[in-house]
Structure formats: structure tokens, C-alpha cells
Amino acid sequence: MLDNQGDIKEHVRQRYGERARQASQLTVLTPIQAACCADGTTETGMDKSIGAFSNLYIQGDLEGIPLEAIAASAGCGNPTALAGLNPGERVLDLGSGGGIDCFLAARQVGPTGHVIGVDMTSDMLSLARKNAERLGISNVEFLEGYIEDIPLPDNTVDVVISNCVVCLSPDKDAVAREAFRVLNRGGRIHISDIMALGPMPQEFRDNPHKWASCVSGAEEQEEYLSHLQLAGFVDIDIRHDGAPRPQEDGMPEVVSVKVVAYKR
Numbered sequence: 001m002l003d004n005q006g007d008i009k010e011h012v013r014q015r016y017g018e019r020a021r022q023a024s025q026l027t028v029l030t031p032i033q034a035a036c037c038a039d040g041t042t043e044t045g046m047d048k049s050i051g052a053f054s055n056l057y058i059q060g061d062l063e064g065i066p067l068e069a070i071a072a073s074a075g076c077g078n079p080t081a082l083a084g085l086n087p088g089e090r091v092l093d094l095g096s097g098g099g100i101d102c103f104l105a106a107r108q109v110g111p112t113g114h115v116i117g118v119d120m121t122s123d124m125l126s127l128a129r130k131n132a133e134r135l136g137i138s139n140v141e142f143l144e145g146y147i148e149d150i151p152l153p154d155n156t157v158d159v160v161i162s163n164c165v166v167c168l169s170p171d172k173d174a175v176a177r178e179a180f181r182v183l184n185r186g187g188r189i190h191i192s193d194i195m196a197l198g199p200m201p202q203e204f205r206d207n208p209h210k211w212a213s214c215v216s217g218a219e220e221q222e223e224y225l226s227h228l229q230l231a232g233f234v235d236i237d238i239r240h241d242g243a244p245r246p247q248e249d250g251m252p253e254v255v256s257v258k259v260v261a262y263k264r
Contacts, residue, residue: 005170008217009146011208012168013121016097020123023069023098024130069098069131076164076214076256077192077241080104088112089158092182094147094175095119095165099128099140105161106140116157117142118150148174156182160189164256167194167217172224176231183263189233191259194218197244198252215247218254233261 080101085091085108093102096117105115119125119142128142145151147162148171160179169175179189196218210216221238228236237260244253 007208008168008170008211009120012212015212017121017123020098020121020127024123024127064135065100065103065131069100069103069128076194077258079161079163079190079192080108082192082258082260083159083161083188083190085109085113085159090156090184091115091159091161092150092152092157092179093117094150094160094162094179095168096128096142097121097124097163099131099142101161101163102128102140102142103131103135103137106137109139111139113139115140116152118145118147118152120144120146148178150178150182152182154181155184158184158187160187160191162189162191162193164192164194164214166191167214167219168212169217172219172227173230176227176233180231180233180263185263187263189259189261192241193224193257193259194254195224195238195240195257196220196252196254200252201250204251210251215251215254224259228259228261232263234264236261 078101083091083105085105087108087110089109090113091102091105091109093105093115096102096119099117102115102117106113109115117128117140119128122144125142125144132140132142143151147165147169160183166172166175183189194214198220200216200218204210204216207216224238225236237258239258241256241258244255246253
């Protein structure tokens with residue numbers, strides 16, 4: 001049973017630390033059973049289908065991206081495709097993992113822009129930094145920290161992106177407040193996430209495996225909207241991205257969503 005927010009973070013950290021270690025050992029890109037953010041594992045312990053990337057990313061976008069960055073990703077969308085990034089913009093990726101979305105964003109903002117990835121998992125940060133070095137990318141940096149307490153000053157970035165990470169946080173109000181704080185006025189968030197289509201029973205909230213699989217931390221749309229509105233965001237748009245995913249008995253369906261909001 002999960003007694004507090006620290007327990008949740010530790011389960012998530014262990015799960016994705018293991019994923020990073022497994023990804024760093026891959027030498028061939030092979031399909032891995034189960035879909036993105038799925039509640040299932042294979043004998044390798046990884047729970048993301050590499051084949052699912054055909055639905056998330058344009059194949060050309062992945063050209064040159066290190067195998068390890070692709071394999072380490074556990075996203076449910078492609079926030080860089082939604083964000084309409086412009087040359088020179090400063091971008092923050094919440095829960096940057098192996099760095100795939102940071103590297104795609106870095107291409108779009110160009111040498112005059114800058115991308116910052118924040119992650120709490122040291123193995124993911126190590127993998128991301130190694131990938132950045134291999135790519136020779138100089139406009140990306142990776143910081144260790146919590147998305148509920150972003151290690152950046154106020155009014156630092158133009159765009160905040162995140163890919164199936166907010167649903168993992170036990171304090172989504174803090175995530176929304178911090179995203180709002182570090183954004184420049186006129187800035188925006190573009191988030192791919194998982195949303196619940198009904199109330200989540202407490203027994204699933206208390207299941208660490210379900211939480212780390214991006215399921216039991218998912219909230220309904222009204223709750224999600226409330227976090228963003230309380231933080232100060234306006235012009236909020238939440239849209240389903242694909243069909244709902246049936247879950248086991250007693251658990252509501254979940255669905256991938258695209259979330260856009262602005263700081264005026």
C-alpha cells in the first residue's frame with residue numbers, strides 16, 4: 001500500500017531507473033510487448049512497445065536519435081509535434097527520461113534556442129546526457145529534480161512539454177503551479193498524458209505497480225482542469241488522442257490526451 005507521496009515517487013523512480021538500465025544495454029531495436037505506459041512487462045522487464053512509436057512519431061523524426069533514447073521512452077504521445085516550437089524558444093521537458101523529446105525539440109528551436117530536461121531518476125539522466133554527447137547537441141541540458149519543485153528560476157522558459165509523466169505525480173497541483181511559475185508571460189504548455197474516464201477506486205490508487213504504469217495516477221478531466229485553472233492557466237484545451245483503453249474489472253477506462261494551456 002502507498003502511504004505517502006514519497007512512496008509513490010520511490011516506486012516510480014525504481015521502475016524507470018530499471019527501464020533506463022535495460023535501454024542502455026540494447027544493441028538492436030526489437031519490438032517489446034505491450035503498449036506505451038502499459039500495465040504489463042516482458043521477460044526483459046520493459047513495458048513499452050517500440051512498435052508503438054509508429055503511431056507517436058513520424059519515422060523521419062527518429063532518424064539519428066540514439067536507440068537507447070527511443071527504448072527508454074514510455075510516452076503516450078508526441079508533445080513536440082503539438083507545440084509548434086519556433087527557432088530561439090526555450091523549452092522545458094518535465095520528466096525527460098532518456099531525452100527523446102528534448103532532442104526533437106532541440107532540432108526545432110535550433111542553435112539560438114535551448115531545451116532543458118528535468119528528471120528525478122539518476123539512471124535516466126545519465127542515459128540522456130550520454131545520448132546528448134553522442135549526438136553532439138549543445139543546446140540541451142538535463143537537470144536532476146522533481147517536477148513538483150522545478151530547479152529553475154521564475155519566468156525562465158517559453159514552452160513546457162511533458163510526455164505521460166504528469167499522471168505519475170502524486171501532487172499534480174504542485175506540478176501545475178511550478179509549470180506556471182517557470183513559464184514566461186505568454187508561454188504555453190503542451191502535454192501528452194493519460195486521463196481516467198471515471199472515478200479511480202482507492203484500491204488502485206494504493207497499487208504501486210498500477211501507479212508506475214501510468215494508470216492509477218490518472219485523473220478525470222474536471223480534476224485535471226482544476227489543477228491548471230488554480231495554477232493560473234487560461235485557454236485550456238484537452239482533447240482525447242485515440243480510443244479509450246479498457247482496464248480490468250473495477251478500474252475505469254483511461255485515454256491518452258493532448259493538453260494545451262497558456263500563461264497570459
